[in-house]
Amino acid sequence: MIGSAPVGAKRPMDPEIEGTRCGIIATNRFFGTDAVTTMTKQRRLNIVCDIIASVEHSLSSADPQKFSQIKRALSTLILTHRFDATRNLNRDEIRCLQQLKKQSNRIITKADKGDRIVLLDRTAYIDKMRAILTTSKYEPLPADPTETSRKNLGSLLISYATETKDPVLTQLAARLKFASNYKSPELYGLPKLHKPGIPLRPIVSTVGSTTSELSRYLKKIIQPLTGKEPSFVKNSTTFGDEIRNWPLSPDEILASYEVKELFPGIPISHSLTQDFV
Template structure:
């Protein structure tokens, strides 16, 4: 028997559990078609068939880890932590870009539970301090607003944004590895955070980046170019390569940009109008694998991240919030089964963004009224908005001089209303901090883009715990189980 969740307007896709209505089936067919169109790109992907190559890649990874341990790069404890104890194949799925025509998919390869997952997380921690050394690197929109709000654009100048086409699947891995090796050799702080040598780090990184196989629709594929989006270390590799490329572009350009700010592969640039096309051609001549698209200012405005830069008549800049045409002002509904702090966090985040990015007082007040109306439409009562915006009272320190209370740890619990809050108070009385995560979401129930892992092959599970006081064994049915 099919179960319909709520009343679903005809203008939206039907949501049904048990039976798949025509509209949902059409969307599923369209999704799989777009995935296969991506995988049919033979310059990026190669179909391997039904045979699982996990064992071969595991042997290569273990061999490198053993060599590093023998050379003294890691101790036995770290070796056991990085040793692949799970063999879940990476899973391919696509995230729809709803703001673009025809809703293309962004290819993602989920590596959670894969043989390289622990190693890539380890490498990400080691390499992340290298990112952001460039003066052009932008951390977030707040930093960008601080850097740009007092600048000017003259009549013979224009704003332009450059974006790399499919950065993750385009980045040349071998070139990126050479750049990372050079950066590690120049990094005087590396010995303070790692016992591995630059060569050992790059050797381990190469094995992880070469392990780009994945499972989709029952078949195995290999990504033969670029880095897989979904690996913890891939964003760092791409960022470091972009830092190298931008330095090369600016230092060799006949007429370099007057400013160049970059967030991953998206830039905010000021150029002389006479030299704009020349610089675009120069960018696209640097690397045959990396191609840039450009977007020039329209009506004296240019979006970047979630900001909108407007050039005023005197050449000064006004910053405001930018929303894409597909934005719907749909935020976490107040009636959702989420902790109150999650909902108050939505209010604080939106209002904080307005205070830190918008430069004109009138624009700031207009934005705050827009936020409050949008939150009201999402069910937020006035008291919730007032509570989120109220100034915090000064915290009183009740600790005795010379003593220091130590946090005994933090746990994350599924959120169940009226149950989780008392548990938090109990844990707090023992010095344990508690955070909550939502469970049983519509996404979990209705969205399943990845191939399912057979139950016997799942990682990170408890099979059974025997009880010393009774015969019960499975699913922790006895509270006295040890």
């Protein structure tokens, strides 16, 4: 993202934020040293992976015979090698986490950028989300479009599956026949700690919606193309390295701008008529 601050510059922390170097940020009100310390350790938990579920998911499209062989070998390996995970939380810290979860007037989330956990006051969070929805960029729908989307997408996938004989599309079309498999997309906000006033970045989660499984399918097709465009930039660090050595003519000026609400500001009707591929 191109910002108004120089490359590598750090923004001062907003006075609304109370934070520590450990990566835990408490907004509006400090939540207590014990809570902050415990949540810091929670970010570095030695997580025990669900090996069986991960392998089954990875081999879902593999040859059935090879899948069975790998699964049997994995089961034998797990049974013959005992592994006991070591807790890095003591009894008081576990109790502290349980108490935090019970506080209905608190929200525990992550920051929009950076590896930080944010403790928010629920009322302030809801007020900021409502302020976003009351702008001219959003308007209420007369009805939930999930059912209409499910039927239309199902008909479209049946047509494509018949034409291409793709077994994945056939499976997706079959699942779309049942309304109980899906739910409406959900909106939530991630606090932008690097912005004055800590605004929220609106995120629409389509997990569990009618398009979520199709999105994963399309991602596998599109992902190999990532990084092959001349305009591709891996991350902000790479961009900073490239821009420092960018050749400029005497009559050229390099400027940077702070872009506010870039994606919500793009007209949907315009974006749907453009060919970006």
